[in-house]
Amino acid sequence: AQKVTQAQTEISVVEKEDVTLDCVYETRDTTYYLFWYKQPPSGELVFLIRRNSFDEQNEISGRYSWNFQKSTSSFNFTITASQVVDSAVYFCALRGDSNYQLIWGAGTKLIIKP
Amino acid sequence: DTGVSQDPRHKITKRGQNVTFRCDPISEHNRLYWYRQTLGQGPEFLTYFQNEAQLEKSRLLSDRFSAERPKGSFSTLEIQRTEQGDSAMYLCASSQTWKGDEQYFGPGTRLTVT
Numbered sequence: 001a002q003k004v005t006q007a008q009t010e011i012s013v014v015e016k017e018d019v020t021l022d023c024v025y026e027t028r029d030t031t032y033y034l035f036w037y038k039q040p041p042s043g044e045l046v047f048l049i050r051r052n053s054f055d056e057q058n059e060i061s062g063r064y065s066w067n068f069q070k071s072t073s074s075f076n077f078t079i080t081a082s083q084v085v086d087s088a089v090y091f092c093a094l095r096g097d098s099n100y101q102l103i104w105g106a107g108t109k110l111i112i113k114p
Numbered sequence: 115d116t117g118v119s120q121d122p123r124h125k126i127t128k129r130g131q132n133v134t135f136r137c138d139p140i141s142e143h144n145r146l147y148w149y150r151q152t153l154g155q156g157p158e159f160l161t162y163f164q165n166e167a168q169l170e171k172s173r174l175l176s177d178r179f180s181a182e183r184p185k186g187s188f189s190t191l192e193i194q195r196t197e198q199g200d201s202a203m204y205l206c207a208s209s210q211t212w213k214g215d216e217q218y219f220g221p222g223t224r225l226t227v228t
Contacts, residue, residue: 004156035216045157045205045219091156100170101147102217104156 002027004094006105013082014113021077021108023092029053031097034068034075039107040088051075079110087112116140118220120206126226127196134192135223139208146189147217148181149205150174157205163189196227 003026013019025034036048049059051068059066063080079086089109093102119138127133139146144165149157160179162170165186175181178196183189193200203224207217 037219043203044221045207047216047218050216093156100145100162101159101172102149102157104158106154107156 002029002094002096002103004092004103004105006090006092006108008108009106010109010111012111012113015084016081018078018080019082019110021079021090021092021110023075023077023105025073025075025092025094027094027096029096029098033095035093035095035102036066036075036077037091037093038088039091045091048077082110082112084112084114086110118206118208118218120204120220120223122223123221124224124226126228129196129198129227131196132192132194133196133225134190135204135206135225137189137191137206137220139188139206140218143208143210143218144186145209145211145215145217146183147207147209148189148191149207151203151205151222152201160191193225196225198227201225201227 005024008022032053034051038046038048049066056068065078067076089107091107092105095102118140121136125133146163148160150160151157159172160175161181163183166183178194181191203222205219205222207219209215209217
């Protein structure tokens with residue numbers, strides 16, 4: 001069975017603080033893909049990043065960075081110097097090589113206060 | 115560059131009525147997905163098409179639900195004899211050929227069954 005757990009239901013920080021969103025996954029597939037999506041109040045899901053199971057390199061994109069650790073089955077997302085526009089629900093998702101559907105976490109609601 | 119589009123954006127219907135939603139994927143994408151999302155939850159997979167072939171269906175897709183992608187381009191999702199429990203956001207996504215490729219989502223159709 002495949003599963004994605006986002007234990008943090010809601011996080012609230014003050015603007016300019018750094019914040020890390022946790023994602024833990026379970027899968028029996030040896031090849032799999034991990035994703036982060038952002039869902040702002042407008043509702044449309046926005047793709048942020050894909051990570052393949054065979055590529056454990058961490059990635060940085062501007063203020064965003066992702067830490068993939070197979071040993072702990074985690075794919076955490078850090079926003080540095082948060083801004084009010086970062087306020088959204090963030091979803092972590094998993095796709096195993098044995099099927100085509102994305103398995104989603106419950107999401108973490110991030111509130112950035114000015 | 116046009117993204118995934120969905121029509122209508124909102125639909126209010128009375129219990130027992132049939133509804134049909136349309137999704138137009140990104141033009142070069144041959145894979146198309148339908149998801150359902152209720153408030154405070156991550157999306158739930160409903161079904162998947164590769165070109166015109168429906169390759170995967172969730173058990174969530176009861177007999178009242180049917181999806182088509184007749185020419186491998188746009189897709190329709192029909193719900194017959196709607197129930198109040200069908201009220202949700204219905205999301206369409208598309209992607210390119212290889213399994214790890216990220217899915218791009220449309221704005222969704224919000225269905226309210228009264």
